[in-house]
Amino acid sequence: MEELLNIGLLHYLVLSLILFMIGLFGVLISRNLLRIVMSLCILIVSVIINFLAFGCYCDKNMDTANVICVFVILISLIQTVIAIVILYKIYQKNEYLDAEKIKDKEI
Amino acid sequence: MSDILYFYMLAFLMLISASGIIFAPRMYLSVLSLLSFILFSSLLYLTLNAGYIALFQFILSGLCIFIYIFLLLKKIGRLNLALKLVKPLKIVSAAIAVSLFGIFSCLFFKEEFTNSLFDIFNSVIEKSSDVIHFSEHIFPLHLMILLLFVSAVVIRVFLLSSHNTEQNEDETKCMKEQE
Numbered sequence: 654m655e656e657l658l659n660i661g662l663l664h665y666l667v668l669s670l671i672l673f674m675i676g677l678f679g680v681l682i683s684r685n686l687l688r689i690v691m692s693l694c695i696l697i698v699s700v701i702i703n704f705l706a707f708g709c710y711c712d713k714n715m716d717t718a719n720v721i722c723v724f725v726i727l728i729s730l731i732q733t734v735i736a737i738v739i740l741y742k743i744y745q746k747n748e749y750l751d752a753e754k755i756k757d758k759e760i
Numbered sequence: 761m762s763d764i765l766y767f768y769m770l771a772f773l774m775l776i777s778a779s780g781i782i783f784a785p786r787m788y789l790s791v792l793s794l795l796s797f798i799l800f801s802s803l804l805y806l807t808l809n810a811g812y813i814a815l816f817q818f819i820l821s822g823l824c825i826f827i828y829i830f831l832l833l834k835k836i837g838r839l840n841l842a843l844k845l846v847k848p849l850k851i852v853s854a855a856i857a858v859s860l861f862g863i864f865s866c867l868f869f870k871e872e873f874t875n876s877l878f879d880i881f882n883s884v885i886e887k888s889s890d891v892i893h894f895s896e897h898i899f900p901l902h903l904m905i906l907l908l909f910v911s912a913v914v915i916r917v918f919l920l921s922s923h924n925t926e927q928n929e930d931e932t933k934c935m936k937e938q939e
Contacts, residue, residue, distance in 0.1 A: 658764055660763060660764055660767050663869075664767065665808070666869065668771050668774070670862065670865050670866075670869075671775065671862075672774065672775070672778055674858050674859075674861065674862050675775070675778045675779060675782065676778070677858050677861065678782065678854060678855065678858045679778075679781065679782035681846075681850075681854035681857070681858070682782070682845050682846050682850065682851050682854050683782060683844075683845065683846075684844040684845060684846055685787070685841065685843075685844060687787070687829065687833075688781070688782065688790060691781050691790065691791075691794050691829075692781065692782060694781075694794060694797075694798075694821065694825070695778050695781065695797065697821075698797070698798070698801045698817075698821075701801075701805075701813070701817070702801070702804065702805075702808075705805060705808045705810050705813065706808060708808075708810075709808040709809055709810070715809060715810065718810075719810065719812065719813060722810070722813045723813070723816065726813070726816060726817050726820060726821055727820075729821065730820050730821055730824070730825070730908065731908075731911070733821075733825055734825075734828065734908070734911070734912055734915075735915065737828060737829065737832060738912075738915050738916065740832075741832060741836070744836055750838070751844065753846070
């Protein structure tokens with residue numbers, strides 16, 4: 654019980670692991686491409702929590718973790734924007750965003 | 761006590777909104793869940809003394825992406841798109857794969873947590889002799905937002921021009937076939 658009440662590094666790592674599992678599950682089971690992109694955002698947030706937790710508990714001034722997190726956020730943002738543009742092009746061509754139908758369709 | 765409650769409440773809300781992104785019955789609910797998920801995660805960052813990252817993520821990943829996806833859905837008229845999942849067999853196999861991943865990760869934590877992970881991180885920190893003043897060297901937020909919109913416009917123009925050339929090629933092909 655005391656371990657549950659003393660919030661430490663392990664709590665944040667467990668939370669990020671659960672979030673990563675939810676995001677991975679979403680990527681695997683969703684048929685809508687936009688939902689898959691949003692599930693990738695969950696994965697990215699879980700990674701950022703991991704970095705910040707290690708930075709907060711192992712580094713005194715958190716500079717390394719902050720710099721890494723800024724890069725992770727920017728790269729994930731660019732990835733999301735480009736993915737959405739590609740999805741829009743797919744929608745213009747096919748009139749749907751279903752991953753199963755697009756997979757079956759010959760390009 | 762308040763910190764403990766704050767952490768568990770935020771963790772619970774994050775898990776609910778993450779599930780909402782995947783299992784929301786309508787698309788607009790899923791997008792709203794994404795915004796709330798980013799908001800709660802930014803609040804969680806505040807407990808880790810990362811206020812700048814919290815603001816940075818909430819503005820860039822939260823608001824920008826939310827508006828971007830919302831406008832896209834409105835444009836293509838798919839705000840009320842119903843939830844569609846893969847076949848039940850695939851869902852079961854995905855659940856098994858994800859739970860296996862979780863079990864292996866827990867085993868990894870158990871074996872390596874007290875030994876090598878801390879050592880690796882501490883050695884990286886100790887070996888870096890440069891002192892970084894984060895707030896002085898990071899790009900200003902408004903410059904990042906400007907860069908984001910410029911890149912989005914460039915990509916959009918590029919895609920539109922390629923789309924127009926494809927259309928022109930199709931039209932010339934049709935003309936030739938008619939002739």
